[in-house]
Amino acid sequence: MKLVVDxxxxxxxxxxxVNGVCDSFEKTKxxxxxxxxxxxxxxxxxxxxxxxxxIEFIDTNEFIENHDDPVRSLRRKKNASLVLGLEKLNExxxxxxxxxxxxxxxxxxxxxxxxxxxxxxxxxxxxVPTRSGSQTILVDSGAVVDTKPEMQEQFAVMGSVVxxxxxxxxxxxxxxxxxxxxxxxxDIRTKEVYQLLKNNPNINFCGNIExxxxxxxxxDVIVADGFSGNMMIKSTEGAASVLFSExxxxxxxxxxxxxxxxxxxxxxxxxxxxxxxxxxxAGIFLGLNKPLFKAHGSSDREAIKFAIYKAEELINSNIxxxxxxxx
Amino acid sequence: MKLVVDxxxxxxxxxxxVNGVCDSFEKTKxxxxxxxxxxxxxxxxxxxxxxxxxIEFIDTNEFIENHDDPVRSLRRKKNASLVLGLEKLNExxxxxxxxxxxxxxxxxxxxxxxxxxxxxxxxxxxxVPTRSGSQTILVDSGAVVDTKPEMQEQFAVMGSVVxxxxxxxxxxxxxxxxxxxxxxxxDIRTKEVYQLLKNNPNINFCGNIExxxxxxxxxDVIVADGFSGNMMIKSTEGAASVLFSExxxxxxxxxxxxxxxxxxxxxxxxxxxxxxxxxxxAGIFLGLNKPLFKAHGSSDREAIKFAIYKAEELINSNIxxxxxxxx
Numbered sequence: 001m002k003l004v005v006d007x008x009x010x011x012x013x014x015x016x017x018v019n020g021v022c023d024s025f026e027k028t029k030x031x032x033x034x035x036x037x038x039x040x041x042x043x044x045x046x047x048x049x050x051x052x053x054x055i056e057f058i059d060t061n062e063f064i065e066n067h068d069d070p071v072r073s074l075r076r077k078k079n080a081s082l083v084l085g086l087e088k089l090n091e092x093x094x095x096x097x098x099x100x101x102x103x104x105x106x107x108x109x110x111x112x113x114x115x116x117x118x119x120x121x122x123x124x125x126x127x128v129p130t131r132s133g134s135q136t137i138l139v140d141s142g143a144v145v146d147t148k149p150e151m152q153e154q155f156a157v158m159g160s161v162v163x164x165x166x167x168x169x170x171x172x173x174x175x176x177x178x179x180x181x182x183x184x185x186x187d188i189r190t191k192e193v194y195q196l197l198k199n200n201p202n203i204n205f206c207g208n209i210e211x212x213x214x215x216x217x218x219x220d221v222i223v224a225d226g227f228s229g230n231m232m233i234k235s236t237e238g239a240a241s242v243l244f245s246e247x248x249x250x251x252x253x254x255x256x257x258x259x260x261x262x263x264x265x266x267x268x269x270x271x272x273x274x275x276x277x278x279x280x281x282a283g284i285f286l287g288l289n290k291p292l293f294k295a296h297g298s299s300d301r302e303a304i305k306f307a308i309y310k311a312e313e314l315i316n317s318n319i320x321x322x323x324x325x326x327x
Numbered sequence: 328m329k330l331v332v333d334x335x336x337x338x339x340x341x342x343x344x345v346n347g348v349c350d351s352f353e354k355t356k357x358x359x360x361x362x363x364x365x366x367x368x369x370x371x372x373x374x375x376x377x378x379x380x381x382i383e384f385i386d387t388n389e390f391i392e393n394h395d396d397p398v399r400s401l402r403r404k405k406n407a408s409l410v411l412g413l414e415k416l417n418e419x420x421x422x423x424x425x426x427x428x429x430x431x432x433x434x435x436x437x438x439x440x441x442x443x444x445x446x447x448x449x450x451x452x453x454x455v456p457t458r459s460g461s462q463t464i465l466v467d468s469g470a471v472v473d474t475k476p477e478m479q480e481q482f483a484v485m486g487s488v489v490x491x492x493x494x495x496x497x498x499x500x501x502x503x504x505x506x507x508x509x510x511x512x513x514d515i516r517t518k519e520v521y522q523l524l525k526n527n528p529n530i531n532f533c534g535n536i537e538x539x540x541x542x543x544x545x546x547d548v549i550v551a552d553g554f555s556g557n558m559m560i561k562s563t564e565g566a567a568s569v570l571f572s573e574x575x576x577x578x579x580x581x582x583x584x585x586x587x588x589x590x591x592x593x594x595x596x597x598x599x600x601x602x603x604x605x606x607x608x609a610g611i612f613l614g615l616n617k618p619l620f621k622a623h624g625s626s627d628r629e630a631i632k633f634a635i636y637k638a639e640e641l642i643n644s645n646i647x648x649x650x651x652x653x654x
Contacts, residue, residue, distance in 0.1 A: 131569050142506060145514040179469060179557040187472040187554045211558050212565035227514045228558050230506040231538050235562035238539035242458045243570055243598065250594035257594050263587025267577035271570065 001029070001315050003308065004093040007036025008063035008081040009100025011298045017099065018044045020304025025050040030312050033093060035085040037061050058084050063100060066297075070103035074111055080104075086112040089290050095315045097293040097307060105285060105294055106143050113288040116320060118327050120148070122287035123155045123226075124294075125162050126233065129274050132217025137163050139223060141283065142230035149192040152176075152223055153200060157326050158286045159221040160203045165317040166284065166310060172220035175209035177228060183207065189225065197223065202326040211235075215275070240275050244268075282307075284314070291319060328356070328642050330635065331420040334363025335390035335408040336427025338625045344426065345371045347631025352377040357639050360420060362412040364388050385411050391431035393624075398434045407431075413439040416617050422642045424620045424634060433470050436612045436619050443647060445654050446614035447475070450482045450553075451621075452489050453560065453610040456601050459544025464490050466550060468610065469557030476519040479503075479550055480527060484653050485613045486548040487530045492644040493611065493637060499547035502536035504555060510534065516552065524550065529653040538562075542602070567602050571595075609634075611641070618646060 005021055007014045018041045021032055031054045034041050038059035045055060062079040064070065074083060082100060086108045089096045096113075098105055106124060115122050126141035139159035144151060156174055163172035176194055178186040183194060185208060197205040209219050211232050224232065247268065251261030261268075285292040291314060295307040332348055334341045345368045348359055358381045361368055365386035372382060389406040391397065401410060409427060413435045416423045423440075425432055433451060442449055453468035466486035471478060483501050490499035503524055505513040510521060512535060524532040536546050538559050551559065574595065578588030588595075612619040618641060622634040 131572065145506070177558075179472070179554060179561065190554075210565075211562040212568070214562055214565050215569040216565070227506060227517075228555060231504075231555050231558050232562045234506065235538040235541055235559045236566040238537075238541050238543070239563040239566035240570060241539070242542040243567060243602070245458065246598045246601070247595070250598055251591060253594060256590045260587040260590025260594075263583045264578060264591060267580060267584050267587075268574070271573045271577055274573070275570070 001094045001312070002031045002033060002092060003311060003315070004033045004035060004085045004089045004096045005308075006063075006081045006085050006096070006098035006100055007034055007041060008060075009065070009098065009297070011099075012300055014040050015044060016299070016301050017304055020299070020301035021055075021308065022048045022050055023301055023305045024308040025054075028308055028312055030054075030308065030315075032056070033058060033085070033088055035060060035081040035088070036063075058088060060084055064104035066101045066103075068101065068104065070101065070107035071111075073104060074107050082108050083112065089113060093290060095291050095293060095311050097295060097311055099295045099297050099299050099304075102294055105292055109285045109288050109292050113290055113292065116287055116289055116324065118324065119287035120151045120154055122285060123158060124283050124285050125159050126229075126283040127167075128215070128233075130215050130217035134217050134220075135167055136214075136217060136219050137167070137221045138214075138229055138233065139221060139286075140226040140229050141224070141233055142226050143285070144226040147189075147225035147227070149189055149196055152193045152225060153196040154287070154327060156197055156200065156203050156205070156221065156223045158323055159223065161319060161322050161326065162284060162286065162314075163220045165319050165322070166314050167220065169220045171204045173206045173218075174203045174221040174223060175206050175219040177211060177214075177222050177224045177232065178208035179210065181208050181210055193223070244272055287323065289320070291315070328421045328639070329358045329360060329419060330638060330642070331360045331362060331412045331416045331423045332635075333390075333408045333412050333423070333425035333427055334361055334368060335387075336392070336425065336624070338426075339627055341367050342371060343626070343628050344631055347626070347628035348382075348635065349375045349377055350628055350632045351635040352381075355635055355639055357381075357635065357642075359383070360385060360412070360415055362387060362408040362415070363390075385415060387411055391428050393428045393430075395428065395431065397428065397430035398438075400431060401434050401438055409435050410439065416440060420617060422618050422620060422638050424622060424638055426622045426624050426626050426631075429621055432612060432619055432621055436615050440615040440617055440619065443614055443616055443651065445651065447478045447481055449612060449614035450485060451610050451612050452486050453556075454494075455542070455560075457542050457544035461544050462494055463541075463544060463546050464494070464548045465541075465556055465560065466548060466613075467553040467556050468551070468560055469553050470612070471553040474516075474552035474554070476516055476523055479520045479552060480523040481614070481654060483524055483527065483530050483532070483548065483550045485650055486550065488646060488649050488653065489611060489613065489641075490547045492646050492649070493641050494547070496547045498531045500533045500545075501530045501548040501550060502533050502546040504538060504541075504549050504551045504559065505535040506537065508535050508537055520550070571599055614650065616647070618642065
């Protein structure tokens with residue numbers, strides 16, 4: 001199996017991604033195609049005592065940045081690591097891993113990797129850290145804005161497969177996000193989705209969930225239309241960021257609170273890291289001919305190594321076959 | 328002018344509301360119709376050195392509770408304080424103030440108070456505390472779930488009038504909540520709303536705002552469809568509640584963090600109170616023949632007094648005339 005890895009666009013630079021790939025050799029059986037500045041990458045790899053024949057390169061310095069218009073850049077930046085990498089994926093890869101622009105990845109997935117047969121829309125399943133310590137899959141989290149009920153039904157099925165194969169949850173609990181918990185709540189679309197999910201034999205549908213429970217870990221999979229899903233993520237980010245900024249102001253308000261803050265610093269930092277908005281956004285782009293993995297922009301080599309192991313599990317699990325069977 | 332005040336359903340009990348009304352006599356010129364247990368209320372009022380002739384009563388012990396189905400209760404609980412109060416409002420009141428069930432108030436507004444001519448849908452404008460210290464008006468925050476673009480345009484106009492008359496903001500900054508900041512972002516409905524707002528001469532439209540900025544105080548008025556608006560409030564509540572619960576766990580994790588927490592307790596409590604979810608939900612139900620004011624369920628007498636002063640300002644400002652002119 002071959003994983004194509006985009007070396008560009010990571011906050012910590014190319015070296016960190018390459019080191020993560022090398023570290024993964026401890027356990028992985030994957031071969032790699034690395035897309036980015038070859039000379040840099042080669043220099044790091046040469047120092048490592050690993051089987052160099054399992055790594056190929058596509059050399060480029062161009063990449064799609066976070067502020068680029070994703071669709072336009074695909075056409076204009078023909079040598080962007082994402083474009084070259086996804087084209088290679090079509091030819092001979094089994095999965096694609098990137099820490100770069102989410103918008104770029106979505107556009108590339110739609111226009112280069114293309115949809116699986118029978119999939120109405122490809123969807124971004126985002127892995128959300130929760131209070132309980134486990135992760136919840138939010139699907140769709142912003143890839144599809146004008147969502148139809150039948151699309152959301154497919155998101156639910158795909159999200160449930162990921163919860164099973166990627167998070168190793170048995171019979172994952174699937175909830176529909178809504179502004180009320182009881183059946184019959186919500187707008188017309190959400191009521192229609194409710195009925196579709198209730199009658200779908202391929203998921204363990206547990207009813208509506210309110211956004212209040214987004215971070216509690218109650219659900220394994222939360223199904224949303226892309227607009228609401230994205231609203232929920234961005235509202236949560238906003239609330240967290242305002243609260244931490246309030247705390248920062250509060251703790252400098254008196255001598256005693258300054259001392260208190262010093263003693264608490266480590267604990268608060270830990271919480272902040274757990275829910276850091278730069279880290280929300282890790283996910284899997286599903287319903288395409290090959291799975292695309294989005295790692296956090298701020299991933300370090302440890303996180304890259306871990307992402308490679310998880311990608312390998314998912315590739316080996318033949319996720320697309322399962323999705324096709326259950327749709 | 329006469330304000331009808333619902334004495335029932337307040338977390339702190341009837342007495343607290345009655346005391347708030349009595350305290351307001353310091354400054355208010357309003358007369359009052361109090362709806363609730365007359366004997367209780369009379370006992371408190373008799374002890375106060377105020378002009379008793381300015382207070383009338385409607386005696387009842389029944390009320391619509393938070394867990395009641397709002398529409399059904401309107402029909403079944405004929406003697407509920409909300410029902411009797413809103414009927415009285417139709418006859419001779421100028422405004423209605425309640426700390427009780429929001430759902431009940433919305434249903435009562437629609438079926439008893441009824442819509443102003445030319446208003447497509449009445450809307451709940453919620454006052455949201457922000458980082459900057461000022462309040463932002465979210466409109467609609469959950470009263471209308473299947474929102475059409477023309478309805479949202481009206482919400483924007485009504486919200487802007489409230490920002491002017493109730494929060495005393497000049498030329499209030501109106502934003503449309505969306506999943507991207509640039510024009511052209513979002514789903515079909517939101518793009519349509521954008522154009523309507525952009526071309527409306529009666530508001531100061533400033534473009535899209537992302538939910539990340541919900542609590543920053545950037546906007547005076549945030550326009551949303553009721554589904555998204557409610558999602559945003561509930562996501563924010565959820566994030567705040569999870570973060571405070573994480574902090575609570577974290578601070579008991581070591582001896583030093585326990586000491587730190589003791590020293591910080593006051594500051595954290597202050598922040599928690601500022602964004603307490605029980606307190607979000609204060610608002611004004613707009614686009615009806617008379618304005619309905621929803622005070623926080625947890626309001627104390629001071630908050631009730633303040634709510635009365637603000638209601639008086641709005642009643643005196645003839646808000647409905649302004650709304651009719653600008654729609």
